[in-house]
Amino acid sequence: MKLLRFEFDCAKQVPWYGYLCNQYLNYQKLNLTIGLLAIRHQADAHLEQQKKPVVTWRYLLEAEGEQAELEQLAEQVAADFLLSVNLLDSRMLLASARIGDKKPLDLASAQLPFCQHCQPQFGDNQHSEFANLTLACEHCHGEQAIKSAVKVAGLQRQDIQQLAMRLLEGETLFLDDVGGKLILSRKPIGQGRQQLLVCNPNTLNNLFQVSNNEVLALSSIEKPRLLLRPTTDAKLPSPLYEVSFAASRLQLVLAEFLRVKGVDAIFCHQEHQQALYTHALGMDIAVRAPAVVLDQSHLGQSLPEPLHDSARFGQYVAKVNGKRQQQQLVVRCSDDESVWDSTDANNAAQCALLGIAAENGDSNNLGLLYFSDDYISQLLTSDDKGNVSCFMQLPELPQHGRDIVAAMEASPQQGVFAKFAEQYPEQYQRLQQLDLGDCPKQSLKTLWVVAAIIIGIEADSNEQLADAFVAAAMSNTSANAPRIDYPLVSGDYASINWCKTFGTLISFRLAGDDDAAKLAFAMNDSLADFIANWIERLDLNTAIHRVYLAGSSFANPVLGRRIALRLGKNFALGVSQLQDLDGALLATGALYLRQRRR
Numbered sequence: 383m384k385l386l387r388f389e390f391d392c393a394k395q396v397p398w399y400g401y402l403c404n405q406y407l408n409y410q411k412l413n414l415t416i417g418l419l420a421i422r423h424q425a426d427a428h429l430e431q432q433k434k435p436v437v438t439w440r441y442l443l444e445a446e447g448e449q450a451e452l453e454q455l456a457e458q459v460a461a462d463f464l465l466s467v468n469l470l471d472s473r474m475l476l477a478s479a480r481i482g483d484k485k486p487l488d489l490a491s492a493q494l495p496f497c498q499h500c501q502p503q504f505g506d507n508q509h510s511e512f513a514n515l516t517l518a519c520e521h522c523h524g525e526q527a528i529k530s531a532v533k534v535a536g537l538q539r540q541d542i543q544q545l546a547m548r549l550l551e552g553e554t555l556f557l558d559d560v561g562g563k564l565i566l567s568r569k570p571i572g573q574g575r576q577q578l579l580v581c582n583p584n585t586l587n588n589l590f591q592v593s594n595n596e597v598l599a600l601s602s603i604e605k606p607r608l609l610l611r612p613t614t615d616a617k618l619p620s621p622l623y624e625v626s627f628a629a630s631r632l633q634l635v636l637a638e639f640l641r642v643k644g645v646d647a648i649f650c651h652q653e654h655q656q657a658l659y660t661h662a663l664g665m666d667i668a669v670r671a672p673a674v675v676l677d678q679s680h681l682g683q684s685l686p687e688p689l690h691d692s693a694r695f696g697q698y699v700a701k702v703n704g705k706r707q708q709q710q711l712v713v714r715c716s717d718d719e720s721v722w723d724s725t726d727a728n729n730a731a732q733c734a735l736l737g738i739a740a741e742n743g744d745s746n747n748l749g750l751l752y753f754s755d756d757y758i759s760q761l762l763t764s765d766d767k768g769n770v771s772c773f774m775q776l777p778e779l780p781q782h783g784r785d786i787v788a789a790m791e792a793s794p795q796q797g798v799f800a801k802f803a804e805q806y807p808e809q810y811q812r813l814q815q816l817d818l819g820d821c822p823k824q825s826l827k828t829l830w831v832v833a834a835i836i837i838g839i840e841a842d843s844n845e846q847l848a849d850a851f852v853a854a855a856m857s858n859t860s861a862n863a864p865r866i867d868y869p870l871v872s873g874d875y876a877s878i879n880w881c882k883t884f885g886t887l888i889s890f891r892l893a894g895d896d897d898a899a900k901l902a903f904a905m906n907d908s909l910a911d912f913i914a915n916w917i918e919r920l921d922l923n924t925a926i927h928r929v930y931l932a933g934s935s936f937a938n939p940v941l942g943r944r945i946a947l948r949l950g951k952n953f954a955l956g957v958s959q960l961q962d963l964d965g966a967l968l969a970t971g972a973l974y975l976r977q978r979r980r
Contacts, residue, residue: 386452387477388459390441392468393665393959395680398603399441401492402462407484412445412455417482420682435665436742436928436956437682438470444482462521464497467602467659467666488679494603495560495630497522505634507642513539515631524631533558534632542632546639549648560630562653571651574845577607577624579650581637589616589646590625591856599659599666605629606659606666609937611853621846621853629656657962662931662942663950667957669937670965673714676741677704680960683743685709686974693972694721695733696756700969711740711973713966724972727823730757732770733971734932738958739768740970747927749917749953751945753935754964758824760875761916763924773920774876776824779832783816786832795885802836802888809835820844826935829880830905836887837901851902855940858903864890866908870916903940910944917949928954934964 390399395418403416418441423434445455456474463472496505500519503511511517516525516535528535545555554567570576580586586597590610599606607626612618625647628634633650640648657668678684685702688711692701699716702709724733731752739745745768753759753776760775780786787810790799803810812835821828827848834841834851841847867886870876890901917929929949936942946955961967 383446383448384452385444385446385477385480386456387475388443388456388463389473389475390463390469391471392439392441392466393435393470393667394468395439395490396441396466396468397490397492398494399463399466400487400489403441403443404486404489406443406459407486409445409455412447412451415444415480415482415484416487417442417444418487419481422682435470435663435959437959442482444477444480461498464494465598465602467599467604467606469602470665490675493524493526494522495524495527496634497524500524501634504631505638507638512638513542513635515635527560528631531558531560534560537632542635543639546636546643549636549640550643550645557632559632559652564633564653565651566636567649568645569649571649573843575622575624575849576620577626577650577652578647579633579637580625580627580647582641582646583627585646587613589613589618590623595661595666599661600625600627605656606668607656608659609939611856621841621850624658626650626656658937660937660939660942660963662936662939663946663955663957665957665959667936667959668962669934671962673712674961674966674970675710675712676960676970677710678708681741681743685711686740686743688740688973689976690722690973692721693969693975694718694723695725695730695968695972696965698966698969700966700973702973711970713961713969724969724975724977727757729972729975729977730754730968731760731762731772731775731932733968733975734964735762735764735770735930735971736974737961737967737969737971738930738932738956739764740974741958741960742956747925749920749926749929751913751929751931752933753826753941754822754933755825755827755935756822756964757933757968759826759933759935761913763920763926765924772875774870774878774916776826776829777877777880778824779818779828779880781818783813783818786816787814790881790884793881793885795881795888798885798888798892801892805892806838809838818844821848826938826941829883832884833887833902833905836884837891837898838896839898839902851905852938852940854899854902855906855938858899858940860897860900860903863900863904863907864895865911866890866904868909868912906938906940907944907948910941910948913945914948914952918952921953926953928956930956930958932958932963932967936963 406414421438499521500517503509504514504517515528518525557564565571590612596608605627607624609622610625628637657671659666659668688702697715698713699718699721700713702711704710734752735750745764746766748764750762761773762770764770821844830848830851831844834847839850841850867882869879869882871879958967
């Protein structure tokens, strides 16, 4: 007889895994025990521990039996535990003793729209149950969500086929789905970065530059959106797209109708969107999560006492329910105007730090890199008493290009800029005519727009310029990158001498380096290098136990990877595991922000 243990290590709790563990308590063939452990990793441990998340949630399932029985169980477990975007590692090992028990795990709602049992039936055009959206599944119970959405439940096969035909004829569809309103079209929807629903997953590699990890994330039970760069052969005009697979039964059936007709992907917009994820620090992290719940069962500890009962930051509202020891914090997108609005670009970074401290129960000796496309980007530290101070914030560039040009011409970089104007008159004129009025102030996005023009990237809007710059950095294949200067200038806070930064970039351009991908990568890599140097200096004065990353700018995968490489050599790094990078996190932090409310 052998005792076998299955372990699933996750960055946050996965309700579906908990549901499966409870289901396996009914497994008649073997005596099974289950468990859920919260494993905390200390920042002052050896380097290998620093690479781990602050908390790892470990689901375990144990069984004792003969070899043949255990092999049969292993096959079933492998089939049932579908891939989650929060899964860090899984293993099967021989154990000397049980650490689980027969007690069912406490669960939040655990339901999937479809699973490996029902998808091959209603999602396969050759199956007799094809397009039966209310097909009952005893495993995932995905039909329950459909039945609660009357308009969706009433759709028959011929209705969905007719919808697909209307799409093929060029019509834009406005539909009801289980997650809210859904817009589908063969043409771009609205302005700004576009979202694409992949109809034929087999063509994903032909459409986009995608890694194995990204393919797994798209296929996971959470069905996130990922920021991907199209391939040259795809003939997609924008530099970046937010890409996802079908996340509902209706989307899946529509996608199958379209796939048969040769459609690989369609434009898609959802009222309650799938979260956009990015990969950083070995984890897949939501840039903005639709909703967040924090309580003792999710944190592994009591929720720190908030200063306020409710707060709004941006589109998110955070509310605290319950009594002291059993408090629960709920954050979601809301238009509730009765909640105090704490939205202030100057406080965003501090709210992010306070939100992370609430999640991890510690606000002392932290560093925070907050780079946001919406609010003021800052580098913060907290001392051993939790007092927060700002070391650096990104500069505010002039709104008009002519003022940027004037500043460059009046700076010590005037000589190199004059040569740039002479050698690249077209880029010089584009700088002169640039209007940054629609760009967020004091953000990397604004720096990227100006840098994109300098290195010769062209696009129809500032948003596309910034995306094209990020896409160029993602496409870099050069082994060596120039070093771009990011010198600090003093003021109320330290900031970056952007004239010097752009002057260095121009110098490499004038020296004959016209590889836009290499220069865009160099801007990201050099910034990461300078950040590492700044934090090492700060560490001498304020002992920093862990540096956290936050902000929507980290949707740029190059920035996250380079900072992890440069900074992770000497510091433990972290992100908010239970919340997101730049949405719900700020509303959580606003509950702990010391501010007078009128």
